[in-house]
Amino acid sequence: xxxxxxxxxxxxxxxxxxxxxxxxxxxxxxxxxxxxxxxxxxxxxxxxxxxxxxxxxxxxxxxxxxxxxxxxxxxxxxxxxxxxxxxxxxxxxxxxxxxxxxxxxxxxxxxxxxxxxxxxxxxxxxxxxxxxxxxxxxxxxxxxxxxxxxxxxxxxxxxxxxxxxxxxxxxxxxxxxxxxxxxxxxxxxxxxxxxxxxxxxxxxxxxxxxxxxxxxxxxxxxxxxxxxxxxxxxxxxxxxxxxxxxxxxxxxxxxxxxxxxxxxxxxxxxxxxxxxxxxxxxxxxxxxxxxxxxxxxxxxxxxxxxxxxxxxxxxxxxxxxxxxxxxxxxxxxxxxxxxxxxxxxxxxxxxxxxxxxxxxxxxxxxxxxxxxxxxxxxxxxxxxxxxxxxxxxxxxxxxxxxxxxxxxxxxxxxxxxxxxxxxxxxxxxxxxxxxxxxxxxxxxxxxxxxxxxxxxxxxxxxxxxxxxxxxxxxxxxxxxxxxxxxxxxxxxxxxxxxxxxxxxxxxxxxxx
Amino acid sequence: xxxxxxxxxxxxxxxxxxxxxxxxxxxxxxxxxxxxxxxxxxxxxxxxxxxxxxxxxxxxxxxx
Numbered sequence: 001x002x003x004x005x006x007x008x009x010x011x012x013x014x015x016x017x018x019x020x021x022x023x024x025x026x027x028x029x030x031x032x033x034x035x036x037x038x039x040x041x042x043x044x045x046x047x048x049x050x051x052x053x054x055x056x057x058x059x060x061x062x063x064x065x066x067x068x069x070x071x072x073x074x075x076x077x078x079x080x081x082x083x084x085x086x087x088x089x090x091x092x093x094x095x096x097x098x099x100x101x102x103x104x105x106x107x108x109x110x111x112x113x114x115x116x117x118x119x120x121x122x123x124x125x126x127x128x129x130x131x132x133x134x135x136x137x138x139x140x141x142x143x144x145x146x147x148x149x150x151x152x153x154x155x156x157x158x159x160x161x162x163x164x165x166x167x168x169x170x171x172x173x174x175x176x177x178x179x180x181x182x183x184x185x186x187x188x189x190x191x192x193x194x195x196x197x198x199x200x201x202x203x204x205x206x207x208x209x210x211x212x213x214x215x216x217x218x219x220x221x222x223x224x225x226x227x228x229x230x231x232x233x234x235x236x237x238x239x240x241x242x243x244x245x246x247x248x249x250x251x252x253x254x255x256x257x258x259x260x261x262x263x264x265x266x267x268x269x270x271x272x273x274x275x276x277x278x279x280x281x282x283x284x285x286x287x288x289x290x291x292x293x294x295x296x297x298x299x300x301x302x303x304x305x306x307x308x309x310x311x312x313x314x315x316x317x318x319x320x321x322x323x324x325x326x327x328x329x330x331x332x333x334x335x336x337x338x339x340x341x342x343x344x345x346x347x348x349x350x351x352x353x354x355x356x357x358x359x360x361x362x363x364x365x366x367x368x369x370x371x372x373x374x375x376x377x378x379x380x381x382x383x384x385x386x387x388x389x390x391x392x393x394x395x396x397x398x399x400x401x402x403x404x405x406x407x408x409x410x411x412x413x414x415x416x417x418x419x420x421x422x423x424x425x426x427x428x429x430x431x432x433x434x435x436x437x438x439x440x441x442x443x444x445x446x447x448x449x450x451x452x453x454x455x456x457x458x459x460x461x462x463x464x465x466x467x468x469x470x471x472x473x474x475x476x477x478x479x480x481x482x483x484x485x486x487x488x489x490x491x492x493x494x495x496x497x498x499x500x501x502x503x504x505x506x507x508x509x510x511x512x
Numbered sequence: 513x514x515x516x517x518x519x520x521x522x523x524x525x526x527x528x529x530x531x532x533x534x535x536x537x538x539x540x541x542x543x544x545x546x547x548x549x550x551x552x553x554x555x556x557x558x559x560x561x562x563x564x565x566x567x568x569x570x571x572x573x574x575x576x
Binding site: 079082085089090213217225226227229242245272277282283287 | 520523524526527530531532533534537538539542544545546547549550553554556557558560561563564565567568571572
C-alpha cells in the first residue's frame with residue numbers, strides 16, 4: 001500500500017515544491033541594495049518588518065523536525081512529550097525583555113553574530129571563538145535532523161532512497177547561495193500558510209472521525225496520560241518536565257539561527273511585536289502535538305497498510321500514517337508539502353547562521369583579518385554550501401547517522417545554553433571576567449556532557465539529589481548552574497587580582 | 513541601567529503558573545473531553561501573549 005507511490009498526493013506535492021523553490025530563487029531580487037557585504041546576504045540587509053520577521057522566525061523556530069518530533073513524543077511517551085508547550089510559553093517573555101537590547105547593540109556596532117557582540121563587549125577573541133564554535137556545533141545536527149523530517153514524509157508518499165533528499169537539499173543550497181536570508185523569508189510565507197491550513201483541517205476533521213476528544217484521550221494508557229506525581233523521596237516527573245521547558249526556552253534564542261532571524265529585523269519594535277505575535281505558532285505546535293495522541297487513538301500503528309512505514313521510521317511515522325488514513329490523497333500531498341517545505345526554511349537559515357559565525361568569528365578573526373567586505377561575503381556564501389553538503393553527506397553516507405544526529409541535537413541544547421552568561425547576562429553587566437566566562441563555559445560543557453554520557457546518551461534528564469530528595473533535572477539547567485557558579489567565583493578572583501578595567505567597544509547608549 | 517518599571521512584572525505569571533506542575537497535573541475538569549493537563553497549558557499560550565501586550569504598549573508610549 002504505502003510502499004507504492006501515491007500518485008495524486010505525489011503530483012500535488014511536486015507542484016507545490018517546485019513553485020516554492022521558484023519563489024526562493026526570485027527572492028534574490030527583492031529589497032536588494034546591491035551592496036556586496038555580509039549583512040546584505042546573511043541578514044537580508046536588516047530590513048525585515050514585523051510580518052516578514054514573524055513568518056521568518058516562525059518558519060525558523062518551528063521546524064519540520066519539530067512538527068514530526070513533538071507529536072511523536074506524545075505518541076510514544078505521553079504527557080512528558082507535551083513539555084514543548086510550556087517551553088514555547090517560556091520563550092516569549094525572555095525574547096520580549098532581553099532581545100531588543102541585543103538587537104540594539106548589534107545594530108549600533110554592525111554585529112552579525114552573537115559572538116561578534118561577545119568579542120566587542122569583553123574584548124576577548126578566545127571567548128568569542130568559544131561562542132562561535134558552540135553555535136556551529138549545536139546547529140549542524142539540527143540541519144541534519146531537518147533531513148530526517150523530510151525522509152519520513154517522503155517515505156509516506158512512497159518515495160524512498162537518497163535522490164529526493166539530494167534534490168531537495170540541492171535546491172536549498174542553490175537559493176541560499178544566490179538569495180541569502182531573503183530566500184527563506186519569502187518561502188516561509190508560503191510554507192506557513194500551508195502549515196496553518198493543515199493544522200486547522202487536522203484538528204477539525206480528525207477528532208470528528210475518531211469520535212471526539214474524550215474518546216481520543218481514553219485511548220491513552222493511564223500511566224502516560226499524566227506525569228508521575230511526586231513521592232516522599234522524589235520530586236517526580238514534574239520537576240524534569242518543568243526544567244526541560246525552562247532550559248529549552250533559555251537555550252532557544254542562543255541558537256545562531258534564532259539570532260540571525262532577530263538581527264534581520266528592521267527595528268527593536270519589530271522584535272517586541274514578534275514576541276507578542278509569535279505565540280500563534282506555539283498554538284499551532286500545541287495542536288500538532290495533540291496529533292500524536294490522535295495517532296495513538298486511531299490505531300494506525302497496528303494497521304497492515306502502515307506496517308512498512310513504522311518499521312522504517314519507528315514512532316516518527318505516526319503523524320504521516322494518521323494523515324494517510326484520515327485525509328483524501330490530494331490533501332495528503334498538500335500537508336506533506338507543508339512539512340518538506342517547512343524543512344527548507346530552517347535548513348537555509350541555519351546554514352546562513354553557521355556561515356555568518358564561521359566567516360565573522362573564525363575566518364576574519366584568525367585566518368584573514370584584513371579581508372574586504374566582498375571577500376567576506378564570498379566566504380560566507382561558500383561556507384553555507386559546505387554546511388548544507390556536510391549535513392546531507394552525514395545523513396546519507398554515515399550508517400546510523402539519524403540516531404547520532406538526534407543525540408547530538410540533545411547535546412546541542414546543553415552546549416548552547418553555556419553561552420548564556422556571556423551573551424545574555426553580558427547584555428546587562430560586564431562585571432564577569434572573560435577568563436572566568438571561558439572557564440564556566442568549559443565546566444558547563446563538560447559537566448552537561450558527562451550527565452548525558454552517564455545515561456548512555458539516551459536521556460538529557462539526570463536525577464540530582466537535593467537534600468535527600470531525588471530531583472530529575474534537565475541537564476541544561478543543572479550544568480548552567482555549575483557554569484554560573486564557576487563564572488561568578490572566578491570573576492571575583494580575577495577582578496581582584498587583575499583589576500576590573502577592560503576593553504569594551506560598546507557604549508551605554510548602544511543598548512537603548 | 514534603565515529604571516525598573518512595574519509593568520514588567522507581567523512577564524512572570526506564565527513562569528509561576530507552568531513551572532508549578534503540581535497545580536495542573538490532573539485530568540479534571542476536562543474541556544471538550546480534553547484533560548485539564550493539556551488544555552490548561554494550551555490556554556497559557558494566548559494568555560502569555562495577552563500579558564505581553566500591555567508592556568508593549570507601555571514601551572511604545574515611552575518613546576513618544
